[in-house]
Amino acid sequence: MMDLGRANKILGMQIHRDRNNLKIWFYQKNYLKKILRRFNMHDCKSISTPLPVNFKLSSSMCPGNEVERKQMSRVPESSQSIHGESWWRALDSCKEDFEIYQRTSDVTLCYGGLEFTVRGYVDSDFVGDLDKMKSTTGYVFILAEAAVSWVLKLQTIVALSTTEVKYMAVTQACKEAIWIQWLLEELGHQQGKLFVFCDSQSALHIARNPAFYSRTKHIGVQYHFVREVVEDGSVDLQKIHTNENLADVLTKPINADKFIWSRSSCGLSKT
Known part of the structure; x- marks a missing residue:
């Protein structure tokens, strides 16, 4: 192996650092x-x-x-x-x-500051795929004031209600939260309880209440993983207003003000 010095470019992304202020920027202007x-x-x-x-x-x-x-x-x-x-x-x-x-083209993704606690935001649409009648899961996790993990993907089964769609999305987000927690612990950063924010009160109620059976008996067992991590305290699910949900930008077209706010909240800003 050869030490080529400090990286200035990787995978088409240019890199800029400010070590004095503990900040690092990634951008793709040339690409x-x-x-x-x-x-x-x-x-x-x-x-x-x-x-x-x-x-x-x-x-x-x-x-x-x-x-x-x-x-x-x-x-x-x-x-x-x-x-x-x-x-x-x-x-x-x-x-x-x-x-x-x-x-x-002049927007950069900036990580920095002393805040090193992971926050997750999850959302979904309902029957966004008009052909397969399936819905879409979107989530984003923020660390050091910028996005470190985000997903937008079609759910594998057809959901029967918006509550079920949200619940399945929350489950997928909680799986990602646990993985991020393990990764950070491997790197020496203990996280404790991770916060995941969702804008569906009914989905949160199902996740917190295993006895809520009549509404959930048809949902696949794998989606009840969320109940375990909530019960053991690994993940703290919190209600958030739709207007404050960063994951909205991943699941639906939104107006310009919400788009710019979401982009900024994910650590993206103009240079």
Whole structure:
């Protein structure tokens, strides 16, 4: 092995340090500019959010007749995986994605300060996937004033209610919380009780009350893992208002003010 000195770049991310103030920044300005140039979007305007509020896509938007298929045949070959005109319009409005890149190319992820306690935030949508009728779990964990772990993924089963969706999302977040706790302990940082915040009072009630049987008997056993970690004190589940839930940004399109607040609360700020 060779010691190449202090790292200034890793996996496309540039690194800047301020050891006196105990801060470190990660950013991808050069990479984002490269992507914008690749798709000829380097002169595009900038926008504040990726998608309009309540925006959803489904396979029903795929071409339904020969005329629509011919229209889609004119879409550049590298974008043929976008299934239909509505999807292409979404991607076109999603030039918005590139326009977000343009606006946020100088945004950095900053870790720092003396606060070294993990906080988790979890959220979910309900039947966000209109094709498979499945919902989405999103969670983010904050350490040293910035995000260290985040997930956005489709749940594996179809839930019957918003409470069930939230409960399953909380379970997945608690699994991640325990893993982070183990990792930090391996690195010599004892965490004690971890806090996970959720905006569903009913999901928290199920997690805290094993006797709440009639509402939970159809939920898979693996999702009741959360009850064990709450009972033994490893995780402290707390109610949080939706407006203060950082994970909202992962599960649904939100307005510009909430988007910017969520981004800042996850440690992302302009240089």
